[in-house]
Amino acid sequence: MQLFDYLSGFAAKDKVNVYVCPDDAIRIKAFRNKEPPAVSGGYYLRLKKGKEVEIHDWDIVCNYEPELERIFQLKNLIHVATDEEKGLSSYEKSYTRLWEIRGIIDQSFFREE
Numbered sequence: 001m002q003l004f005d006y007l008s009g010f011a012a013k014d015k016v017n018v019y020v021c022p023d024d025a026i027r028i029k030a031f032r033n034k035e036p037p038a039v040s041g042g043y044y045l046r047l048k049k050g051k052e053v054e055i056h057d058w059d060i061v062c063n064y065e066p067e068l069e070r071i072f073q074l075k076n077l078i079h080v081a082t083d084e085e086k087g088l089s090s091y092e093k094s095y096t097r098l099w100e101i102r103g104i105i106d107q108s109f110f111r112e113e
Helices: 002-012 098-110
Strands: 017-020 028-031 039-048 054-064 067-074 093-097
Touching: 002 039, 067 098, 093 098
Parallel strands: none
Antiparallel strands: 017 028, 017 039, 039 054, 067 093
């Protein structure tokens, strides 16, 4: 019960991304929807606040690094129509961070028309 009270404190502050890292000095870290720092290993919890806090999603994290080892370049090889007139084209650019690629995927597949 104390764990969910502790997690509800994070959810009340809109910190719904929680990392539990047993090897770090600060074992429980919470973030808003922003890029998390490097995590050596542990557990990821996605909280959902409502009447009561609930663990909406979870996963095991192993050696998360926000920087990519090599530059990622997205190319339009199959010539899909782009939204250049709207300024939404993500092709022919170089990306060095995982968070940038997350934004491209969200924009391309989950945006509302």
